[in-house]
Every structure is written in C-alpha cells, then in structure tokens.
Amino acid sequence: MTGLGKAGPPGDPTATRVALVSQFFPPEPVPIPLSLAHCLRRQGFVVDALTGVPNYPTGTVHPGYSHRRRAIDGVDGIRVLRTPLHPSHDRSAVGRAANYLSWATSSTLLGSPLLRTADVALVYSSPATAAAAAMAARLRWGIPYVLMVMDLWPDSVFATGFLTRGVTRRMAEGTLRRFTDLTYRWAAHVTVPSPGLRDTVVARGVPAEKVSVVYNWADEKLMQPTEPDPRFRSRLGLTPDDFVVMYGGNHGPAQDLGVAVEAMGHLRDLPDVHLVLVGDGVSRPALRARAEELGLRTVHFVDPIAAQQMAATMAAADIQLVCLADQPLFQITMPSKVQTIFACGQPVLSCAPGEAARAVRDAGAGLTSPPGDPRRLAETIRLARAIPRAELRAMGQAGLDHYRALMSEEANAHVLADLLTGAAANSRRRRHVTREQR
Known part of the structure; x- marks a missing residue:
C-alpha cells in the first residue's frame, strides 16, 4: 500500500x-x-x-x-x-x-x-x-x-x-x-x-x-499445486494410463458444455480418453441425457466437491477444460476458472473466445480450440493426448508462473x-x- x-x-x-x-x-x-x-x-x-x-x-x-x-x-x-x-x-x-x-x-x-x-x-x-x-x-x-x-x-x-x-x-x-x-x-x-x-x-x-x-x-490457501487424489480415478473406474479431461464448476448455458459432450462423440476410437464434469447447474440434466443418448461411457458426471478437495481432484486429471459459449460478451470475459487452474499449476484446454484463450496462449499454459465447435475440440483433445505428460506438466508450471506475476x-x-x-x-x-x- x-x-x-x-x-x-x-x-x-x-x-x-x-x-x-x-x-x-x-x-x-x-x-x-x-x-x-x-x-x-x-x-x-x-x-x-x-x-x-x-x-x-x-x-x-x-x-x-x-x-x-x-x-x-x-x-x-x-x-x-x-x-x-x-x-x-x-x-x-x-x-x-x-x-x-x-x-x-x-x-x-x-x-x-x-x-x-x-x-x-x-x-x-x-x-x-x-x-x-x-x-x-x-x-x-x-x-x-x-x-x-x-x-x-x-x-x-x-x-x-x-x-x-x-x-x-x-x-x-x-x-x-x-x-x-x-x-x-x-x-x-x-x-x-x-x-x-x-x-x-x-x-x-x-x-x-x-x-x-x-x-x-484464486483462494491461494486451497488452490495451489498438490498431489492428486489417489482414489479419484479408481472411483470412476479409470486407470492411471487413461487421459482425463476435467471440467469443474457451474453447468449452465454460458458454459456451453454440450460442445464438450458432443466432442466426445467424435473420439469413440480413443476409449482411453475420458471427460469428467464436476459440479452442478441448470444444464446438467440435459448434458447427462445427451451423453446417454450418444451412448458415451467415457463421459462422467461427478457431484460438486468441497473446495478443500478440489485442487487434489484437479490434479487427478491430465488437463483442465475452460468452456464458454461463443458469445460477443465472452470475448471480454475472464472466467475466474482460468486463475484457479493456473494457481494449481494445471495445464488448460480452452474452448472459449477472447480473454480466456488469450491468457492461455500468453502464458503458454495449454491448448486452445475455437468455441462452439465440437469437431475442432475433439481434434484438440487428440493433440493433448499425444503430448507427453512431462510437457503437460511444464505447461501447468508456465500457467502458475504467469498467475504469480500478474493475477495473484x-x-x-x-x-x-x-x-x-x-x-x-x-x-x-x-x-x-x-x-x-x-
């Protein structure tokens, strides 16, 4: 001061x-x-x-x-x-x-x-x-x-x-x-x-x-790099070798998570790729129904998790999804989820317009995909899966460094x-x- x-x-x-x-x-x-x-x-x-x-x-x-x-x-x-x-x-x-x-x-x-x-x-x-x-x-x-x-x-x-x-x-x-x-x-x-x-x-x-x-x-006492929850994957029937894309937060129209569910429909040839949606919101019933309609056993819905356990839950995934609808408003919106993921040292997969995608690119913290396009998102998930996990961890560290310098x-x-x-x-x-x- x-x-x-x-x-x-x-x-x-x-x-x-x-x-x-x-x-x-x-x-x-x-x-x-x-x-x-x-x-x-x-x-x-x-x-x-x-x-x-x-x-x-x-x-x-x-x-x-x-x-x-x-x-x-x-x-x-x-x-x-x-x-x-x-x-x-x-x-x-x-x-x-x-x-x-x-x-x-x-x-x-x-x-x-x-x-x-x-x-x-x-x-x-x-x-x-x-x-x-x-x-x-x-x-x-x-x-x-x-x-x-x-x-x-x-x-x-x-x-x-x-x-x-x-x-x-x-x-x-x-x-x-x-x-x-x-x-x-x-x-x-x-x-x-x-x-x-x-x-x-x-x-x-x-x-x-x-x-x-x-x-x-972010809440820096809770949201920081930590060891993964050792039981999270097993509770969902996932193995250590499975590639896990995680979204944590509100399931509403603004998040447009239907794009992520549809993208998983284009990845049926990769049964080791899983989408885990953690949280709740008005769109959750429709998302679950669509996943069932498509017969996607690789999409998992997890009830909201206490903030004290969220960092360890995130660490159990390979990459964190930021998803926003393709709306002009979201060109200028910085969802707080970006700072939370950066603070936890996790790599980011951005399927969002504007500021969120720009932050990920500027930090070198992950990959970006155009919003509202399930096929392009599926392609980006394929790319992420092919990246060695050591490189993904380096992306997460880059996001953490960016967070500490500008967003902390x-x-x-x-x-x-x-x-x-x-x-x-x-x-x-x-x-x-x-x-x-x-």
Whole structure:
C-alpha cells in the first residue's frame, strides 16, 4: 500500500471500515467475496459483509436460514448481515429477476446498520443490481463505493438465454443499461477483471482514469499445486494410463458444455480418453441425457466437491477444460476458472473466445480450440493426448508462473487497497470542506 488513506492493525479504531456488498457469500460456493474480505483484513481494514440469504446455486435456501428474515452471523471472523430475498436460480426470467430485485430492495432498506458506519463500500457487482444499497448509502450519508464489475450488464443477462426477444427484452435492456451506467457514474472507482472488459467500459463513457484492472485471484490457501487424489480415478473406474479431461464448476448455458459432450462423440476410437464434469447447474440434466443418448461411457458426471478437495481432484486429471459459449460478451470475459487452474499449476484446454484463450496462449499454459465447435475440440483433445505428460506438466508450471506475476493476490491486492483508502480519504476531505463552507 502507498498509504493514500488509513489502514491499520486489526482492532485499530482509526482503521478504514469497508462494507463489502455482495449478493452472494459463503456458505454459498462463491469464493471471491470471502477472499476479498480476507485480503482486506490482512492489510488492516475492518471488513463487514452485506449479503443475501444463501440460496445459490440451487435456489433452495440453505438449512438454518429463512428467506423472509434478516439475520446476522459470522464467517471466518467477518460480521455478516444477511437480508431477505426471493430464492431462485433456475432458468425462469421472472424468478431470476425477482431474486435480484428482491435483494436489491431488502439490502437497501435493511442494510443501513452496516453501511452507515462504513468509510467506503466495496461492491461485488454480480449481478449489477447488487450496487443498489451502496448507491443509496452514497445519497443518504455520502459513503463512497468502489465498484468491482465482474460481468458486463445488461449483455450478460441476455447471453445466458434470458429474455431473448420481443418488447420485454427491449424494455429490460434499456432499463438495465441506464441503471448500470448510473452505477459506473456514481462509483468512486471501477475495477474490472480483464483488459478487454476495461476497454469496453471505457468505450461506454467511463473515464479511463476511473477504471483499473484488478484480476480475480484464486483462494491461494486451497488452490495451489498438490498431489492428486489417489482414489479419484479408481472411483470412476479409470486407470492411471487413461487421459482425463476435467471440467469443474457451474453447468449452465454460458458454459456451453454440450460442445464438450458432443466432442466426445467424435473420439469413440480413443476409449482411453475420458471427460469428467464436476459440479452442478441448470444444464446438467440435459448434458447427462445427451451423453446417454450418444451412448458415451467415457463421459462422467461427478457431484460438486468441497473446495478443500478440489485442487487434489484437479490434479487427478491430465488437463483442465475452460468452456464458454461463443458469445460477443465472452470475448471480454475472464472466467475466474482460468486463475484457479493456473494457481494449481494445471495445464488448460480452452474452448472459449477472447480473454480466456488469450491468457492461455500468453502464458503458454495449454491448448486452445475455437468455441462452439465440437469437431475442432475433439481434434484438440487428440493433440493433448499425444503430448507427453512431462510437457503437460511444464505447461501447468508456465500457467502458475504467469498467475504469480500478474493475477495473484500479491500482484493485485495493493491496487484494490489503494483505491479503497483513496476513495475514503477523498470523501472525508469533501465532507470536511462542505462543513467549513456551511
């Protein structure tokens, strides 16, 4: 840190207080907000979290919570205020809209005990409506906020298959664009997780000096090079000599994992090549049905695995798949999966457009295949299978080196800290000047 504002040791009453605003937070399997909180605490900030009642990714409220009531609890020593919402995470546009808007409303109305005592808010802007409470705090108490743009709205809403046509889409798109532009304009600063997204945000009218790239780093305590789970392959009936392509994460429309399943249909002559899909999501039933329809015994579905075991699970595979739909939005999207794989020292097979593929190429961390093309993906898997495992491991090491230099917490945390302390200090100066003028 360069000391633009005030941060100090934990318990220091003069330390900068940060309200982390994120609709999603553990026990939901969304590691980035908690990682941000830990990072800021290590740098001397006092951090509280404003979030929703946990219901992601299934739309079912986690045990011990009610979607109707506000609750206060703690996660790893962080005070967490949870406000009500409509639980939903299915493919219903109405349900998803109700989920986002209900939390935007409840966090704005019920989040004041946390926000009004903060020096600055940090908004994890996914969805964009998560900024509503911080915007209200800016109006009511002059609390500045730094906006972390995780995905581009309203583009990402429609890229995932919601409201694809008609008058409803046009109305929603116009409203969301105006709201999103306002979140940028009112923010003290905007961060984005990729250079391509920065260019797009600047092109939409945000001053270039107000936008910084802050990569999403992995949970480095958990996601690091490790020995493979010795039982993982045997549980699936796989041998040490089988070539395993693994995908771990959400199974949704944006991930377009049907391309990977279809690619396996072009590899029937290689019975030692296996695709392992770890995780869950709205597309999983259709993916399983398609694999059964094609008679693919080389496609395996594994239920979500605890984060503590994920690095060892990944190490049991030969190469990690990053898959995204061939959408213009994903040209500028850097999925956090890339950083996680790099941090674990694993080679990457990218079947994604834009930033994800570029990162793999720049790092020399694996192979790339055009998105949305099962035949080309199958060809690339053939190439990967033919590469000696020592060379694959070298690719994984190259990704790890790239991660440490550009994407790690060490490389990015001080940038975020300076933005927060700077926003808080500028706000204090403005309030002081206003009081003197009065």
